[in-house]
Amino acid sequence: MTTETVSKKYRFTVEKSNGKNEVLKFLIQWEMILIYIFITFNILLYVLNGDMFTRSYMSIIQAGMDLSFMVFPMIFILLLGDIDVSVGSILALSAMMLGLVYEATGNTVLSIGACLLTGASAGFLNGFIITRFKEISAVIVTIAGMLFYRGVVKIVLDVRSLTAFPDWFGELGYSNFWGLPISLWVFAIFALIFGLVLHKTSYGRQLYAVGKNKDGAYFSGIKVNKVKLITFTLMGLMAAVSAIFYLGRSPSVVANVGEGYELRVIAICVLGGVSTSGGKGKIIGPIIGVFIMSFLDKLMGYNGVQPAARVMAVGILLVVALLAEKIKFKQI
Amino acid sequence: MAILELKNISKNFGGVKALRGVEFELREGEIHALMGENGAGKSTTIKVITGVHQPCEGEIFLDGKKIVVENPKMGYELGIAAIYQHVTAFPHLSITENIFMGREIMNKFNMYDWKTMNTEAQKLLDEIGGDIDAKTTMSDLSVAKQQLVEIAKALSANARILIMDEPTASLTKVECEELYRIAKKLKNDGVSIILISHKFEDVFRLAERVTVFRDAQYIGCWDIDMITQPQLIQAMVGRELTQMYPTKSAVIGEEAFRVVNLSLMGYFRDVSFDVRCGEIVALTGLVGAGRTEVCQSIIGVTSLDSGEIFVENKRVRNHNPNEAYENKIGYLPEDRQLHGLILDMDIIKNTTLVNLDGFSKFGWMQNKEEEKKVVDIAGRMELKAGSLYDNPSTLSGGNQQKVVFGKLLINDTKVLILDEPTKGVDVGAKYAIYEVMNELAAKGYAIIMVSSEMPEVLGMADRVIVMREGRVSSIFDNFNLDQEQILAAALPDYNQ
Structure with missing residues (x-):
């Protein structure tokens, strides 16, 4: 249908954009800027640590993968205008459950099932409390969740560490398939699925609607509580998936596993252009954010920056990046 | 000076x-x-x-x-x-x-x-x-x-x-x-x-x-x-409006909607009325008389203590707006910007939000179908917009309201509850909205119009329900009715 005929008959077009400065707009959109940052880190790594660049490029990517699976559902939760800070604890709880069941039964399927079920249940519990008791905000509920789930892990494990896991877990963390890390393949598959769900399905549409205007969505017949419950459950489930890949890289579970992961995951989402006030963000930004974060971390590590200072650098990057985005939008 | x-x-x-x-x-x-x-x-x-x-x-x-x-x-x-x-x-x-x-x-x-x-x-x-x-x-x-x-x-x-x-x-x-x-x-x-x-x-x-x-x-x-x-x-x-309200040609048919003894503690009590196909019933009264509360209870936003709701003689219960839509009741909220629209989501997405199931297959959005349907509806509403992919925040009040109206037309509804449909809308756009209301009535919709504007009530309604302090105080046929009668029924200190 041509625009011409539509506008004559009615008084509007179905054109999506005005054609002006298309190229420029494309080049300075946030996702492109993230790509520039990523390329810059690559160049820096190549110049400063040429040997690492050639030798351990894949392991840098692998290092960032275990928490990346939590990034996708976290995008959804932030889109809803909520937040989930309990994911690090859910990861620990799920990993512990996997270890305990495997220790007791030696059954791989059973232990992975227990792990996923534990994560999903913990997420569901978060979502249930958030939707059932509207007086308490998601941040409070999940802070409580963070403390509670972590508490369970600490009581059960105390100073113990679980070390019996299926042998092939190591493959997840360190092996390649067709020249790329297995974890990267899985990441790509999840990225595709979550991207399609967010941008192409009715559920994705509802996420945006609720995040942009909760009341408006409710009056339009969106079941806001159902959407939230699904999303928080999904978050828990993906934290459990992350737990499996975490175990692939460091096959032991102690009580403080995954501490601080929640903030890294949220930081990646925010760096990727997802607004914490809801309704704004795409899947692609945080995907690039995952790589930026692991490259930044390794880049500094190779060049002798202390871990504490590395965390500071991440904080600075976050603020600078967000300021840059705000300023950019003011000028256009 | x-x-x-x-x-x-x-x-x-x-x-x-x-x-x-x-x-x-x-x-x-x-x-x-x-x-x-x-x-x-x-x-x-x-x-x-x-x-x-x-x-x-x-x-x-x-x-x-x-x-x-x-x-x-x-x-x-x-x-x-x-x-x-x-x-x-x-x-x-x-x-x-x-x-x-x-x-x-x-x-x-x-x-x-x-x-x-x-x-x-x-x-x-x-x-x-x-x-x-x-x-x-x-x-x-x-x-x-x-x-x-x-x-x-x-x-x-x-x-x-x-x-x-x-x-x-x-x-x-x-x-x-x-x-x-x-x-x-x-x-x-x-x-x-x-x-x-x-x-x-x-x-x-x-x-x-x-x-x-x-x-x-x-x-x-x-x-x-x-x-x-x-x-x-x-x-x-810049043109002569022969009258402010278009002539209504709808044939009034059978009862489409009825509520019996709706009550909600502290808001309204024993509210009963019915609306027939093709009929526009105005629900009026002072602000605080409980009109909006009644409407929101009907569509399930707030609960009811007691009372029954019938659509086409079938008893329905709505616990949320979604169920109300499924039971063929559409609602146009009073607060367009807060409840009616999602201002920073494009017109097409806003319109189809009320029936995502109808525009998706196995959860997969059918964008072409959406576009086609909304082009059609926007044409019927005489919407003035740059593009249907613009956000409603770029539209004037009247055109925003047309988008909200468009949402009601997406679903297969029978009863339309319009809460202050022309609030903050300019004269020209008002007329267009009245025309749409009449057109819908002619198609057999039963319409409940909540309004505080007396001329609008008198110009549009077939019957007028006046609420006073949470109760229905009078129901008038709109024949030789004047503002004084309505106001008298609405004022709390009026003795009958």
Whole structure:
């Protein structure tokens, strides 16, 4: 249908954009800027640590993968205008459950099932409390969740560490398939699925609607509580998936596993252009954010920056990046 | 003697001409109405006067001297104050804090002197009347009283020119009267008032003169005694509306909807009425009579203590709007921007939000189908928009409302509950909405229209249900019915 005929008959077009400065707009959109940052880190790594660049490029990517699976559902939760800070604890709880069941039964399927079920249940519990008791905000509920789930892990494990896991877990963390890390393949598959769900399905549409205007969505017949419950459950489930890949890289579970992961995951989402006030963000930004974060971390590590200072650098990057985005939008 | 004069003011925003050489003259101690459809340039004019915008061309004279108002603060210091439609106060602070915001009174220790400020604020409030305590938190007040506080604030800054932007838009009849009284009192005290309003009653009862803008241009200025309502409408829309309400041709059929003894503690009791196919029933009454609450209970936003709802003689229970849609009841919320629309989501997505299942296969959105359907609906609604992929935030009030109406047409509904369908909508767009309502009635929809505007109720409804303090006080057939009868049934102190 041509625009011409539509506008004559009615008084509007179905054109999506005005054609002006298309190229420029494309080049300075946030996702492109993230790509520039990523390329810059690559160049820096190549110049400063040429040997690492050639030798351990894949392991840098692998290092960032275990928490990346939590990034996708976290995008959804932030889109809803909520937040989930309990994911690090859910990861620990799920990993512990996997270890305990495997220790007791030696059954791989059973232990992975227990792990996923534990994560999903913990997420569901978060979502249930958030939707059932509207007086308490998601941040409070999940802070409580963070403390509670972590508490369970600490009581059960105390100073113990679980070390019996299926042998092939190591493959997840360190092996390649067709020249790329297995974890990267899985990441790509999840990225595709979550991207399609967010941008192409009715559920994705509802996420945006609720995040942009909760009341408006409710009056339009969106079941806001159902959407939230699904999303928080999904978050828990993906934290459990992350737990499996975490175990692939460091096959032991102690009580403080995954501490601080929640903030890294949220930081990646925010760096990727997802607004914490809801309704704004795409899947692609945080995907690039995952790589930026692991490259930044390794880049500094190779060049002798202390871990504490590395965390500071991440904080600075976050603020600078967000300021840059705000300023950019003011000028256009 | 003119206190304020605008000569040949033009203002462009990019390529859009918001004002094209407009003229305006305000005399000392007069109430001067400024009318025009939405987008005619009223708000821009106000913003030029108060210093929010700078004119691209033209001159402003205050007391005969040329002035340049560089910013709102300067406007305030020159004695120009504006009270906007959506009150801009700090809702979580007290009235005193609001009134003295930015110019607090200090005591000798250079600390805030709340005692003096409270006394001063109370004095101001007592002056305009309205029985308000200065220590009350702003958000605890009704919209009407918040406006009074804004007026008090303007007076405390010694405003000589007071601009009221649609002050009665969300007020009840009684509250309007209160505002009229205060406006007249201010006028007698020598304050000059610019009144922007869509309501003819405001204009004819208060103003001495009226200036009309249309399409960013000055059309004319008349003494109020020299112009009639039809002439004013003609000046505003630039065409003659033979009547303000289109003729209804719907055939009234069988009962489509019935509620029996709906009750919700503290809001309404024993509300019963029915609506037939093709019928438009107006639900009216003072604000606070429980009209919106009844509607929201019907669609499941709030619960019901007791009572039964029937659609086509089948009992239905709605626990949320989704179930209401499934039970063929559509609802147009009173608050378009908060409940009706998602302002920063494109028109197509907004429209199809009410029936995502219908536009998706196995959860997969069918974008082509969506676009086709919304193009069709937008055409039927005569929507004026740049593109259907624009956000509703870029549309005028009337066109936003057309999008909300479009949402109702997506679903297979039978009963439409329209809560103040023409609130904040200009004359031309109102007419289009009335036409749509009649068209829908003709198609057999049963329509419940909640409205506070008497002429609208009388012009559109087949029957009129009047609510009073949470109960149905009267149901009239709209035949030889007049405003007085309706008002009498709505007023709490009326004895039957």
